[in-house]
Amino acid sequence: xxxxxxxxxxxxxxxxxxxxxxxxxxxxxxxxxxxxxxxxxxxxxxxxxxxxxxxxxxxxxxxxxxxxxxxxxxxxxxxxxxxxxxxxxxxxxxxxxxxxxxxxxxxxxxxxxxxxxxxxxxxxxxxxxxxxxxxxxxxxxxxxxxxxxxxxxxxxxxxxxxxxxxxxxxxxxxxxxxxxxxxxxxxxxxxxxxxxxxxxxxxxxxxxxxxxxxxxxxxxxxxxxxxxxxxxxxxxxxxxxxxxxxxxxxxxxxxxxxxxxxxxxxxxxxxxxxxxxxxxxxxxxxxxxxxxxxxxxxxxxxxxxxxxxxxxx
Amino acid sequence: xxxxxxxxxxxxxxxxxxxxxxxxxxxxxxxxxxxxxxxxxxxxxxxxxxxxxxxxxxxxxxxxxxxxxxxxxxxxxxxxxxxxxxxxxxxxxxxxxxxxxxxxxxxxxxxxxxxxxxxxxxxxxxxxxxxxxxxxxxxxxxxxxxxxxxxxxxxxxxxxxxxxxxxxxxxxxxxxxxxxxxxxxxxxxxxxxxxxxxxxxxxxx
Numbered sequence: 001x002x003x004x005x006x007x008x009x010x011x012x013x014x015x016x017x018x019x020x021x022x023x024x025x026x027x028x029x030x031x032x033x034x035x036x037x038x039x040x041x042x043x044x045x046x047x048x049x050x051x052x053x054x055x056x057x058x059x060x061x062x063x064x065x066x067x068x069x070x071x072x073x074x075x076x077x078x079x080x081x082x083x084x085x086x087x088x089x090x091x092x093x094x095x096x097x098x099x100x101x102x103x104x105x106x107x108x109x110x111x112x113x114x115x116x117x118x119x120x121x122x123x124x125x126x127x128x129x130x131x132x133x134x135x136x137x138x139x140x141x142x143x144x145x146x147x148x149x150x151x152x153x154x155x156x157x158x159x160x161x162x163x164x165x166x167x168x169x170x171x172x173x174x175x176x177x178x179x180x181x182x183x184x185x186x187x188x189x190x191x192x193x194x195x196x197x198x199x200x201x202x203x204x205x206x207x208x209x210x211x212x213x214x215x216x217x218x219x220x221x222x223x224x225x226x227x228x229x230x231x232x233x234x235x236x237x238x239x240x241x242x243x244x245x246x247x248x249x250x251x252x253x254x255x256x257x258x259x260x261x262x263x264x265x266x267x268x269x270x271x272x273x274x275x276x277x278x279x280x281x282x283x284x285x286x287x288x289x290x291x292x293x294x295x296x297x298x299x300x301x302x303x304x305x306x307x308x309x310x311x312x313x
Numbered sequence: 314x315x316x317x318x319x320x321x322x323x324x325x326x327x328x329x330x331x332x333x334x335x336x337x338x339x340x341x342x343x344x345x346x347x348x349x350x351x352x353x354x355x356x357x358x359x360x361x362x363x364x365x366x367x368x369x370x371x372x373x374x375x376x377x378x379x380x381x382x383x384x385x386x387x388x389x390x391x392x393x394x395x396x397x398x399x400x401x402x403x404x405x406x407x408x409x410x411x412x413x414x415x416x417x418x419x420x421x422x423x424x425x426x427x428x429x430x431x432x433x434x435x436x437x438x439x440x441x442x443x444x445x446x447x448x449x450x451x452x453x454x455x456x457x458x459x460x461x462x463x464x465x466x467x468x469x470x471x472x473x474x475x476x477x478x479x480x481x482x483x484x485x486x487x488x489x490x491x492x493x494x495x496x497x498x499x500x501x502x503x504x505x506x507x508x509x510x511x512x513x514x515x516x517x518x
Contacts, residue, residue, distance in 0.1 A: 067357070132488075271432055287420060
C-alpha cells in the first residue's frame, strides 16, 4: 500500500533516469551502448531492470554512481575496510533465502524471499543516505514499504518495537569469525518508525537486484537515521513489546543510541556530526552541512514530538 | 650459529646501502597516492583514503624507527644509520597526514579548531605531532653537537611518547574491535617494553 502518505511532491518532481546516470557512467555507458547498437542492439543489464515505479518520496538529488555505492560499504561481516564487502560478499548464498517473522504477530513463520516478494509493489526510492562516520551518498533503492509486510503478517496490539537480525554464516561471512561486534548484527525500530512510509525493505539498487555487498537479498532502509540502522541481509524480524537490543548500542551505548536519528546538533562523542562529505566528489570535495533527520524533518519530526533528542539520541 | 651469520649477512648488505637512499625513495608513495587520488585509484572517497594512507605509513615508519635498537640488541642487526632518516620521513608523512586533514578533509578553521579541542583522538594526534616537532628540528649533526649527546638523547626519548600517542590515535578513531590498530599499539608497547629488559650478555657478541 505504497502511497498512503502524501507530501507536496509530484511524479513530475522525480528525477528522470537519464538525469541520475552520472558523467562517468554516461561516458562508459555511452561507449558500451554505441558498440552494442552497432552490433545490433544487445540489451545491457541496465535495460533489463526490475521495473520499479517512481516514487514521490524520492529526493531530486543526483544519485551516486553504482560503482561508488557498491565499492564503498560498511558491512562488517565481510571485513571493516570499505572495499572489503565488494571483495568478499560474492561468497554469500542468497538463494534460497527465508526470513523468520516471529514475536507478536498473527501469522508467524518462515517466509521465503519469493513469498515476501509476491504481491509487493516495487518502487524506486532515491534517498539520501548518511553514515554515522560523516559521509553520505544518494542511493536509488528499489523496495517496498516495511509497513506492507507487517500488515501482511498481522501486528498484534501489544507490539511496540520491531527487531531485525542479519544472517550468521561465518563460512561465507568470514569476518564473523572475528569479535568486531557481537554477532548476529541486530537492529530495531519503534513500531511507528517501522510503519512510516519512508521506511522500506530494499531488494534492489538502480533498478537491478541488490548487490550482495549492499545487503542482498533484503535489507532495511531508514533514510532519516544513520546508515548502521539500515540492517542488511535480514533473516529475522521480531515484533516485541520491549525495545530490542541493537548491535552498535550493545557495543558502545555511549556512542550509539537506539534511535540514532541523523542530528547535526548531537555529536558523536569522537567526531562532529555537523557536516558530512558526499562520497564520489573526488579529492577536492567539500563538506556540506548535515541536515536534521537527514533532510526528512518535515516527514518524521512528528514521530519524536516531546522527546529530548540529545538524551534519546 | 646460523642466526648470527644471517644477521651478519644482512649487516654486510646494509653497510653498502646509503642512508640517503631513504630520502630519495620517501616522497614516491606520497606522490603516487596523491596521483591515484586525483585519478580515481583510491576509490569513491579519496580524501579519507589519502588521509589514512599517509597516517598509516607515518605510524609504520615511527615503529620501524622504534625497532632499530631492539633489533640490534636481540637480533644483532645494525640498522642504526637509517634511524634519523626513518624519523624524519615519518615526520614528513605525519605532516602530510595533517595537511590532508586540514585542507582537504576539514577545510574550515572553525571546524578544525572545534575538533582539536573537542575530539580526544584529534587532540591526542596533535599532541603526538607536538612531541615530534622538536625531534624533527634537532635531527641534524649541528643540533646534536650544540645539545651534546646526553641532552640530545634525553630530548629524543620523546619519540616513545609520540609513537604511543600515534598508536592510541589510531585505536581511538575506529569503530568496534578492529584488529589492525590494536596490532600496531601492541607492537609499539612490545618495542617499548623491550627497552626495559635488563641487559645481559650481548646476543651477537
